[in-house]
Amino acid sequence: MINHQSSIRPRWQTMKMAAIFIAPYKWQVFYSLIALVFTAAITLSIGQGIRLLIDRGFATHSTDILTQYVSIFFLLVIALAIGTFTRYYWVTWLGERVIADIRRRVFDHLIDLHPGFFEKNRSLEIQSRLTADMTLLQSVIGSSVSFALRNFIMMVGGIIWLFITNAKLTAIVMICVPLVVMPILIFGRRVRKLSRQSQEKVAIVGAYIGEILGQIKTVQAYNHQEIDKKNFHYHVEEAFTVAKNRIIQRALLVTLVIILVLGAVGLMLLIGGMDVIDGKISGGELAAFVFYSVIVGSAVASISEVIGELQRAAGAAERTIDLLATPNEIQSPSKPQTLPPVSGNIEIEHLIFAYPSRPDVRVINELSLTIKAGETLALVGPSGAGKSTLFDLLLRFFDTYTGSIKLEGIDIRQLNISKLRQCFALVSQNPALFHGSIIDNLRYARPDALDTEVEAVAKAAHAHEFICKLPQGYDTQLGDAGLGLSGGQKQRLAIARAILANAPILLLDEATSALDSQSEFWVQQALEKLMVNRTTLVIAHRLSTVKTADRIAVLDQGRLEALGSHAELMKCSELYSQLATLQFQHNLH
Structure with missing residues (x-):
C-alpha cells in the first residue's frame, strides 16, 4: 500500500520537496519577493x-x-497597485509552473511503477491525488504562501513601527502575542490532521464516482443504482463529517485570534486616547499607531487563517511525497547485458511465483518449460492454472521468487526492460484501446510508423475494410476503451497494432474466446498472418487454435502437468482430455 506514515515523517521533508521543485525558478522567486517586500x-x-x-x-x-500630503498618498496608492500586479503575476505564475512540474514528475514515476503497485492501490484514488491534491497545492504555492509571507512582513514591519511610534502602547500589544500564538499551535496541529483525512475521504469519493460511471452499463443492467446511491451518500457524508470537524477547528482558531487581537487594540485605544487627552502624544501619532495595530492584528489573523490552508497543503504534499517515494520493484540492471538477435528461444527453469497481494499462494510452482524459436505453443488448463501469470512474468511485470526465465540464453532480469519488452507483442482477450483516433491507436506500437505502413497492417488484420466504412475512416475518434466498436473490430485493431510492432515473440491471451463465429473467423485469419515466422504462445480455449499449435502445455495449479500434441495429450493426459471434452465438445463431433 501507499505509505501512510507521513505523520512521523519530519516536516522538513515536505519543505525540501517544495524547495526542489521551486529551485529552478530562482529569478521568478526573486521577482516575487522584491514585489512582495515593495x-x-x-x-x-x-x-x-x-x-x-x-x-x-x-x-x-x-x-x-x-x-501635498494627499498627492503623496495617491502616489503611494499607485505604487502599491503596480507592486501588487507584479507580485500577483509572478507568484501565480510560479504556482502554476511548479504544480505542472510536480504533476509531470509524479506521472513519470507512476507510469514506470511495477503493476503490482496498482494491484494494492486504486488507480482512481491515485488519479484524484493528481487532480485534487495538485489543485490544492497550486492554490497554496500560487497564493497562500505569498499571502502568508506578505502578512508576516507586514506584521514584523508593523511591530517595528509600533515601537518607533510609542513603546508603551506597543508593550500592551506584545503581551497579547503569546495568547495569539498558542491557539495557532494547538489548533493548527488538529487542522493538519483533519485536513489529511479530509483529502483522503475526497479521494475515495472521486474514485467511487470513476468506478461507477466507468461501469455504468453493468450498474444499470443489474438495477444497482439505489445501492450505489446509498454507498456514495455514505462516502460523501464521511467526507463532509471530516470536513465539518476541520472547519470547526479553523473557525475556532480564527475566532480566538480575532477576539484576542482586536481586544488588545481596544485596550490600546483606551490607554492611547488618555495619553492624547493628557497631551503626551499627538492625534497623528495615535492614528498611525491605530493603523499599525490594525495592520499587525489583521496580519496575525490572516496568518492564522492561512495556516489552515498550509496544513491542508502539507497533507497534500505528504501524499505526493508518498507517491514519489514509492520504490519501483522492477527495474533494469545498472549494467544490462546486450541482447543478441532474438529468434524466440525461451527457457523457463524451476519457476516459483506468488503475487505480492497473496504471498502464500503459489500461482507458478516449479515450472520448467523450453520454447523453441518459431514454434507455436498453446497453454491450456483450468482457471487459476497460471497461464496469464506466465505472460506477466515473461514481460517482467513481476519478478519470480526462485527460478529463471531466459531469452536467447540470457536471464531476462539481466536485460534492459525496454529492450526486453520490445521482443514481445501482446494481444489480450480484452484489447486495450485508448481515447483518440483509430490511427493513433494503431500507431501505439510504433508512433513513427508511416500512413502506408499503418494501412498495410490494418489490411493484414482484416480491419481496413470496416475502418474505411467509418465516418472519418482512420481519423475516426474512439470513445474510452474503444467505445463504439464491436468486440471483433477491437480485436482486429489490437492484432494490427501487434503486427506493426513487428516483435519476434507473440503472446495471445484468449484472443478469440469472447467473439461470435463470424468475428472469430476474421480474427483467426488475422492471427494466422501475424503468427508467421514468430514464436507464439497462445492461451486458448478454442480447439481450432489448440489443434494448429506445434505443442500444447497443460498447466494445473502452476505446474506443468503434460506436454505434447493434441492427439498425444488426449491419450496420456486425463486433465487435458477432461478440458477438451468440456470446452471443445461442440467441435469434437
Missing part, C-alpha cells in the same frame, strides 16, 4: 502618511500642505 513597504508607509496628514495637514489648516 508592496509591504508601501502599505507600511501609508501609516506615516496618515500621521503627517493629521499632524501637519489638518492641524496647520493649510490647503497647500494638505494637497
Whole structure:
C-alpha cells in the first residue's frame, strides 16, 4: 500500500520537496519577493502618511500642505497597485509552473511503477491525488504562501513601527502575542490532521464516482443504482463529517485570534486616547499607531487563517511525497547485458511465483518449460492454472521468487526492460484501446510508423475494410476503451497494432474466446498472418487454435502437468482430455 506514515515523517521533508521543485525558478522567486517586500513597504508607509496628514495637514489648516500630503498618498496608492500586479503575476505564475512540474514528475514515476503497485492501490484514488491534491497545492504555492509571507512582513514591519511610534502602547500589544500564538499551535496541529483525512475521504469519493460511471452499463443492467446511491451518500457524508470537524477547528482558531487581537487594540485605544487627552502624544501619532495595530492584528489573523490552508497543503504534499517515494520493484540492471538477435528461444527453469497481494499462494510452482524459436505453443488448463501469470512474468511485470526465465540464453532480469519488452507483442482477450483516433491507436506500437505502413497492417488484420466504412475512416475518434466498436473490430485493431510492432515473440491471451463465429473467423485469419515466422504462445480455449499449435502445455495449479500434441495429450493426459471434452465438445463431433 501507499505509505501512510507521513505523520512521523519530519516536516522538513515536505519543505525540501517544495524547495526542489521551486529551485529552478530562482529569478521568478526573486521577482516575487522584491514585489512582495515593495508592496509591504508601501502599505507600511501609508501609516506615516496618515500621521503627517493629521499632524501637519489638518492641524496647520493649510490647503497647500494638505494637497501635498494627499498627492503623496495617491502616489503611494499607485505604487502599491503596480507592486501588487507584479507580485500577483509572478507568484501565480510560479504556482502554476511548479504544480505542472510536480504533476509531470509524479506521472513519470507512476507510469514506470511495477503493476503490482496498482494491484494494492486504486488507480482512481491515485488519479484524484493528481487532480485534487495538485489543485490544492497550486492554490497554496500560487497564493497562500505569498499571502502568508506578505502578512508576516507586514506584521514584523508593523511591530517595528509600533515601537518607533510609542513603546508603551506597543508593550500592551506584545503581551497579547503569546495568547495569539498558542491557539495557532494547538489548533493548527488538529487542522493538519483533519485536513489529511479530509483529502483522503475526497479521494475515495472521486474514485467511487470513476468506478461507477466507468461501469455504468453493468450498474444499470443489474438495477444497482439505489445501492450505489446509498454507498456514495455514505462516502460523501464521511467526507463532509471530516470536513465539518476541520472547519470547526479553523473557525475556532480564527475566532480566538480575532477576539484576542482586536481586544488588545481596544485596550490600546483606551490607554492611547488618555495619553492624547493628557497631551503626551499627538492625534497623528495615535492614528498611525491605530493603523499599525490594525495592520499587525489583521496580519496575525490572516496568518492564522492561512495556516489552515498550509496544513491542508502539507497533507497534500505528504501524499505526493508518498507517491514519489514509492520504490519501483522492477527495474533494469545498472549494467544490462546486450541482447543478441532474438529468434524466440525461451527457457523457463524451476519457476516459483506468488503475487505480492497473496504471498502464500503459489500461482507458478516449479515450472520448467523450453520454447523453441518459431514454434507455436498453446497453454491450456483450468482457471487459476497460471497461464496469464506466465505472460506477466515473461514481460517482467513481476519478478519470480526462485527460478529463471531466459531469452536467447540470457536471464531476462539481466536485460534492459525496454529492450526486453520490445521482443514481445501482446494481444489480450480484452484489447486495450485508448481515447483518440483509430490511427493513433494503431500507431501505439510504433508512433513513427508511416500512413502506408499503418494501412498495410490494418489490411493484414482484416480491419481496413470496416475502418474505411467509418465516418472519418482512420481519423475516426474512439470513445474510452474503444467505445463504439464491436468486440471483433477491437480485436482486429489490437492484432494490427501487434503486427506493426513487428516483435519476434507473440503472446495471445484468449484472443478469440469472447467473439461470435463470424468475428472469430476474421480474427483467426488475422492471427494466422501475424503468427508467421514468430514464436507464439497462445492461451486458448478454442480447439481450432489448440489443434494448429506445434505443442500444447497443460498447466494445473502452476505446474506443468503434460506436454505434447493434441492427439498425444488426449491419450496420456486425463486433465487435458477432461478440458477438451468440456470446452471443445461442440467441435469434437
